[in-house]
Amino acid sequence: MCVSLYDGQYPDYLDMGTIVNGIISESTPTNTTYAVRMAGISKQYPGILANDNVNLNIIKGTLHAVIGENGAGKSTLLGILYGSTLANSGTITINEVDVTHQLRSPADAIEFGIGMVSQHYSLIPALSVLENCILGAEPTFASCWIDRKKAAIKINRLVDQLGLSNINLDALARSLSIPLQQKVEILKSLYRGADILLLDEPTAALAPSESTALFKLLQQLVSMGTTVVYITHKLKEVMSYSESITVLRSGKSVAQLRTENATEEELLSHMMGKRIQKNVAALNRIDTMGIKEHAENSEIPAPRMLLQLNKITALNSRRALALRGVSLNIHKGEIVGVAGVEGSGQRELAEALVGVSTIEEGEIIFEQIDISRCSIQERHRRGIAYIPEDRNRAGLIPSLSVADNYLLGSQRDSKWGGGMFLNSSEIMSLAERMISACDIRTGHGGAKMQAGSLSGGNQQKLLVARALKDSPQLVIACQPTRGLDREAAKLIYKIISEAVSRGMSVILFSSDIDELFEISDRILVMFNQRIAGEVARDNFAIETIGALMTGTSIQIENVTPA
Amino acid sequence: MISPPEGNHFWLSAIFWATLYSATPLILAAMGGVLCERSGVVNIALEGMIISGAFIGAWAGAVNGFIGLSAAITIGLLLGIFHAFLTQKTRMDHVVSGLGINLLAAGATHFLALRVFPVQGVKLIGLPPALFLGIALILPPFIYVLLKYTKFGLQLRAAGENPESARMAGISILRSRFAAVALSGAFAAMAGAYLSLADARTFTSNMSAGKGYIALAAVIFGKWNPLGAMLGALFFGFFYALQTQLQISAVHLVWLGIEWNSPAILDSLPYLMTLAALVSVVGRAVPPAALGLDLEN
Numbered sequence: 137m138c139v140s141l142y143d144g145q146y147p148d149y150l151d152m153g154t155i156v157n158g159i160i161s162e163s164t165p166t167n168t169t170y171a172v173r174m175a176g177i178s179k180q181y182p183g184i185l186a187n188d189n190v191n192l193n194i195i196k197g198t199l200h201a202v203i204g205e206n207g208a209g210k211s212t213l214l215g216i217l218y219g220s221t222l223a224n225s226g227t228i229t230i231n232e233v234d235v236t237h238q239l240r241s242p243a244d245a246i247e248f249g250i251g252m253v254s255q256h257y258s259l260i261p262a263l264s265v266l267e268n269c270i271l272g273a274e275p276t277f278a279s280c281w282i283d284r285k286k287a288a289i290k291i292n293r294l295v296d297q298l299g300l301s302n303i304n305l306d307a308l309a310r311s312l313s314i315p316l317q318q319k320v321e322i323l324k325s326l327y328r329g330a331d332i333l334l335l336d337e338p339t340a341a342l343a344p345s346e347s348t349a350l351f352k353l354l355q356q357l358v359s360m361g362t363t364v365v366y367i368t369h370k371l372k373e374v375m376s377y378s379e380s381i382t383v384l385r386s387g388k389s390v391a392q393l394r395t396e397n398a399t400e401e402e403l404l405s406h407m408m409g410k411r412i413q414k415n416v417a418a419l420n421r422i423d424t425m426g427i428k429e430h431a432e433n434s435e436i437p438a439p440r441m442l443l444q445l446n447k448i449t450a451l452n453s454r455r456a457l458a459l460r461g462v463s464l465n466i467h468k469g470e471i472v473g474v475a476g477v478e479g480s481g482q483r484e485l486a487e488a489l490v491g492v493s494t495i496e497e498g499e500i501i502f503e504q505i506d507i508s509r510c511s512i513q514e515r516h517r518r519g520i521a522y523i524p525e526d527r528n529r530a531g532l533i534p535s536l537s538v539a540d541n542y543l544l545g546s547q548r549d550s551k552w553g554g555g556m557f558l559n560s561s562e563i564m565s566l567a568e569r570m571i572s573a574c575d576i577r578t579g580h581g582g583a584k585m586q587a588g589s590l591s592g593g594n595q596q597k598l599l600v601a602r603a604l605k606d607s608p609q610l611v612i613a614c615q616p617t618r619g620l621d622r623e624a625a626k627l628i629y630k631i632i633s634e635a636v637s638r639g640m641s642v643i644l645f646s647s648d649i650d651e652l653f654e655i656s657d658r659i660l661v662m663f664n665q666r667i668a669g670e671v672a673r674d675n676f677a678i679e680t681i682g683a684l685m686t687g688t689s690i691q692i693e694n695v696t697p698a
Numbered sequence: 699m700i701s702p703p704e705g706n707h708f709w710l711s712a713i714f715w716a717t718l719y720s721a722t723p724l725i726l727a728a729m730g731g732v733l734c735e736r737s738g739v740v741n742i743a744l745e746g747m748i749i750s751g752a753f754i755g756a757w758a759g760a761v762n763g764f765i766g767l768s769a770a771i772t773i774g775l776l777l778g779i780f781h782a783f784l785t786q787k788t789r790m791d792h793v794v795s796g797l798g799i800n801l802l803a804a805g806a807t808h809f810l811a812l813r814v815f816p817v818q819g820v821k822l823i824g825l826p827p828a829l830f831l832g833i834a835l836i837l838p839p840f841i842y843v844l845l846k847y848t849k850f851g852l853q854l855r856a857a858g859e860n861p862e863s864a865r866m867a868g869i870s871i872l873r874s875r876f877a878a879v880a881l882s883g884a885f886a887a888m889a890g891a892y893l894s895l896a897d898a899r900t901f902t903s904n905m906s907a908g909k910g911y912i913a914l915a916a917v918i919f920g921k922w923n924p925l926g927a928m929l930g931a932l933f934f935g936f937f938y939a940l941q942t943q944l945q946i947s948a949v950h951l952v953w954l955g956i957e958w959n960s961p962a963i964l965d966s967l968p969y970l971m972t973l974a975a976l977v978s979v980v981g982r983a984v985p986p987a988a989l990g991l992d993l994e995n
Contacts, residue, residue: 271867
């Protein structure tokens with residue numbers, strides 16, 4: 137693997153006051169070739185300057201990380217490099233050739249050897265692996281018939297080179313697991329002759345072991361001469377695997393450094409900028425005051441029962457048994473985490489609680505009343521709020537404004553008009569107050585901005601704020617920080633823990649074990665559509681939870697069997 | 699239309715042939731529907747394309763049947779391109795555009811027919827129905843192969859399943875969709891030419907009588923697969939044939955005081971069966987994922 141050094145051309149971010157250790161003193165190797173050089177890239181979206189004079193330099197044959205908080209402009213930058221977004225200004229050089237005016241579409245980018253694995257995978261579910269790979273670059277005979285044999289040979293050669301196995305070229309893309317889909321995406325790019333591979337948040341949907349495997353694959357690609365650029369906000373991935381790093385903050389490139397010279401703290405400070413002093417203090421305060429103090433509170437004897445589930449069974453949309461007799465108790469003012477391998481019944485449990493799905497048997501006692509037959513609206517009125525897992529599909533209506541989204545669910549409340557008309561000025565001013573309280577960055581449009589134009593982290597804050605708007609007794613929170621960076625996640629915890637300190641309870645469904653450990657009072661683990669066990673805060677250990685999640689039937693200590 | 703074979707099986711045989719010939723325009727139009735919808739464009743304009751093809755076919759077909767057929771195909775291509783332009787370039791809703799074309803075609807053909815054809819109606823030499831039947835039987839496997847094994851077909855399916863991904867892969871969505879919708883117009887107009895040039899040998903207003911919609915139902919019934927759509931068209935064609943045969947026969951079915959084989963009830967049989975078939979199949983049929991959707995920007 138070629139270990140190259142930067143050649144010392146770091147003109148622009150220096151005047152921003154971020155002097156990076158080691159860069160300036162770097163020696164200047166003579167024959168460094170850059171796979172990508174983007175200079176002075178700016179992209180203006182209505183109301184938001186997504187990229188502001190950004191520079192990105194990537195040496196050929198290296199593994200380069202682009203990091204930054206949510207909404208820092210990382211995806212926009214890679215989108216510009218892939219031609220799917222057009223920049224307002226700036227120059228792009230690929231393999232030392234200026235292509236600023238030639239790079240106008242993904243087709244052009246493919247021509248220049250750039251491949252993209254986007255955050256929401258772009259495989260077409262109804263097409264086979266082979267068809268997905270060759271799409272747009274079909275080998276043909278008589279320039280009309282697809283030459284499947286030739287395509288299969290070429291793909292299989294790539295599969296062998298990468299040491300991948302068990303990829304069935306005739307399988308439909310929809311039948312593949314997520315890690316496998318990602319591998320096919322990479323194959324697809326390489327098939328088109330990509331030697332610069334862009335990956336947008338490649339590990340967002342992967343389990344830790346799958347992420348490790350992915351990075352092994354990427355490192356192998358780099359050793360074969362490919363240049364790999366990936367976006368992430370997981371600092372561990374940056375430190376362990378990348379060779380060089382570009383940090384973006386609020387649309388600007390604020391630092392570019394070699395991984396061996398960087399520390400996690402340093403990267404964090406670049407990502408957060410001036411806010412760090414204030415925020416680190418604030419974050420520490422949350423840790424000590426909000427969460428831990430709350431944990432102490434919950435040890436007060438004889439907590440009041442809020443919710444009681446008795447042997448709930450439910451069917452999923454395919455009429456298969458999705459919950460098999462789930463019983464649980466939630467007390468006032470506690471945060472109960474629910475862990476489990478995806479598909480163990482968490483989604484169905486959340487939906488049964490909220491009232492989205494009907495339950496077959498059992499009862500849901502909420503404040504001494506059986507609500508198992510109540511409508512969603514009725515449960516909401518009684519104080520159950522919901523933060524859905526999929527913010528784009530079940531959470532927000534992207535084309536409506538922030539204010540309208542904020543109102544959604546309480547539109548019948550007389551506070552907002554009650555009769556035929558909504559009191560829009562009241563709604564507006566309330567939404568504006570919420571925006572500043574939760575630090576939601578909407579651009580200049582304020583509460584009038586379309587919810588879909590916000591970055592993921594800000595959309596999530598909006599969802600949380602909406603759930604907490606009417607001071608609910610119980611919040612069902614599903615993956616509330618998925619895809620969010622640490623700071624945005626902390627803010628969400630802060631908003632939630634403030635409400636908890638006022639007596640609200642939370643059921644937290646999360647696939648992030650660290651998150652569950654951090655803020656739960658106890659964790660329920662689901663396995664095979666049942667609650668497999670319960671672990672109290674004092675006994676939190678990854679081994680215990682992991683064994684329960686996988687249904688390992690060993691004798692586990694410190695577990696209350698369900 | 700068909701030479702009645704002799705013997706005991708006359709009735710069955712008549713139904714068999716009548717089924718094939720009733721299904722012919724449905725199959726032709728349904729193939730247009732499959733191509734169009736697999737590319738992601740909703741095409742309720744099939745009806746308007748059929749009546750336009752029938753009219754132009756009869757008009758130009760007064761000279762020569764083949765000239766009539768070519769003229770019909772041409773008008774179909776043009777209407778297809780028009781539908782593609784409205785939906786893809788001006789971003790009009792696909793159903794609105796289709797509805798507009800249907801209303802325009804119904805009105806324009808009625809208006810023009812009153813002016814260009816003699817009062818007693820046109821008499822056409824026309825073309826043999828077997829020609830159209832032959833095309834209708836060959837076309838579905840041909841389109842199946844086209845969709846599955848050719849570059850054009852793969853790109854067309856990609857455009858209908860996920861235009862964004864297809865664009866990312868460097869495919870021109872517009873090219874695929876324009877070609878698919880233009881071809882669908884040509885096939886639907888061919889169905890119209892069959893009605894006027896081969897079946898009725900004249901043109902009457904509204905002679906398409908909802909065949910475009912039934913063809914669309916056949917597409918859904920066949921789950922957007924050309925061979926399935928052909929089966930759907932044959933299924934509906936069978937009820938056309940049955941209805942005709944029951945009207946011809948002198949049987950009287952009286953039950954609950956209603957004469958069930960009165961023309962008014964029998965006429966509605968194919969449409970009722972369409973409804974029944976769709977109700978039974980529609981929950982399970984999965985349309986192309988991007989049907990009716992456009993690229994963002």
